[in-house]
Amino acid sequence: MLTIERPAELNFDTFPPEVQRFRDRVREYARKVVAPRALELDQEAHDHFAWDVVHQGHRLGLTRAVLPKEFGGMGVGLVGVTLAMEELAAACPGVALVFGATMLAQGPILLSGDPQLQARFLPLFGGDDAILACNAICDQEAGLDLVVPQNVRHAYGMTTIRRDGDEYVLNGHKRVITNATVANFASVFGTMEGVRPDEGLTCLIVPLDSPGVTRGPVADKMGYRACLGGELLFEDVRVPAENVVGGEGDGLSILVAQGNMARPSVAAISTGVARHALETAIEFCGQRVQGGALLREHQMTARKLAEMTAKVDAARLLYLRAADKVDNSLPPPEYEPAVAKLFADQVAIEVAGDAVGLLGSRGFIREYGLEKVLRDSYGARIYEGTPEALALAITDCLYRTDDEEGDDDDDR
């Protein structure tokens, strides 16, 4: 059975100075640059992309936040990244995900431990102009099967990879890939031809200007409209053999570790969405008079506000615990990130819904902005693991025996 130990020396009230400074700078950017544009970006055409906003975030280090300092990174760890994601998402989660998806694509390169692969791709983010990346997992048919490790063997219709001399040849069709339209390169997961996916899953780093790569249409999404979810088609794309992450068949372990690293950030995005809704509700209920009293003085409303704030606080503590664990564990843990994401995603939906209810018609009318928050709140329920997938991961941890933990370690 899983033993949940009380973490020692955790203090989530103060952070290392460089983390604090990074969060403060991102907060200012979120409030002064992103928030004033959030509604406009939401209502633009579905394939509109605000490079100017992204360039400004890049200059703060948001595309290299997770990179080590030797690559020009910020060296703020996942704790710093999650704090930044909450700040961004409180302004616009779509903008947060532009940077989050880039970090996600950097994950396999970092996890590879391959200094030559790192040298060829990570310095890209050190320039003054924003460079973005994307992580291409979902195929036309294989979606959630690739998120639940025990289901990977059932995945079908996947992108295929074939070795040909010093190159790999890639064929497939990826869909709903954040940043596909604007990325410089993609971390692409596919399976070796003729090999079962759980044994053949392989990750390649693919420059998206390679011959045979086509960027497909952008999905017209319900929320997160500031980031673009597009398709990628690979037709006999030839990729140098040294672009493989780890080796052939190492994709599943990379994918699991990458997911565990990413989930605290997604939980932080959901927390930011919920915080936006909460702050809007607090402001409104502190000014709006009904029945001769401020809304916040009505017991039903006070109870609702209290529960909303408790949920946001709890979501934040859970993502910080998970991020702290990821920063200090190798391989990254499975349990804490999954719990943080499961909880925060649900909190975003609940708090956004409650806030819309408290604002009444103002919550229902687009120009007030809360309607966007409600739509956005459903986004993280879908990407990087649905509640159903997370439940399987969490429950698996609950029933995992010490022997199995040991086996895992041996395998690694």
Next chain:
Amino acid sequence: MTTTTARHEAPEERVGSPATARYVHDLARLHGSLRYGGLEDAILGAPLARIDGLGDGLTTLSFWEWQLPERYMLAILGFRLAQFLQTGLMDRELAHRLALFHEPLPAPARGVGTVHTVTLTGDGRIVGYLGLVGSPDPEPLPLDSPVRLGLPVEVAHRVDLLSEYAAPDRTTHNAFEIKRFVRDHQLPRGEQRNRVPWHLMLACLKVGVALDEIQVIVGDAGERGALRHLRLVGFDLKVVEGTTPWLPRSELMWISYELPVEKRAKPFAALVPANLPELAAMLETMVAGGGAGWRQAVVSSLGGPARMRG
């Protein structure tokens, strides 16, 4: 100084394995794609020299190493690595094996420090570089001191370039080595490409004007490269022939000393000319002149006095 304007083709046998060749190609592409439009604003304090507005779309900046944040320092070191790997003057296999994406960061300066000069295009692409490396002696010593530390060129060529310039008011902190004079290999042929070395040279003169502690310069260079440029702008160079330079194979540049003798860089030394401010002003006027004849004007105007001295 191993000087190059990136024209030298590396011997075929030094191209390396296909994976190394792809690595070099990828690094060149990577660094060629990066832009550093914010570099000037990132310099702490005022640059030592700044050349802009000459109508060629280039900006050249000189600054002490301590004036530049590390991210931009990595950019410069990355540019240098990518350029010298392309020219074949650095060991490609070693760089590949070490997974370098920039030249190694220099150790914290014990002595005088380094002045970097970079030329940037209007969109922030680095297209030229020149370094002036100060003495590693923590404290100033006479130029003929037996315990002074050698400048890199003296170590590589096993030659003493400074003793003969010893003077009562001149120390090792007055001697600087010109290093890594390089123009972007990928810059298309044309006016901008022609002007990069002159931007660098002009900035170098301006640094000399700004820092009167620079009294002696040394380096190593090819006859058709920086030696020619330095002579043209008025340096009375003493070139040492017949050295047998050598660097350990753990050094990236060792390979540059294995070139055929006629292509090998020669060590040199020179006193900084007393009329440096006039030379700098003259060069600036000519480079600013633009038009098709500016290069000829530089050569004829500066070359005359140089020939008379010679």
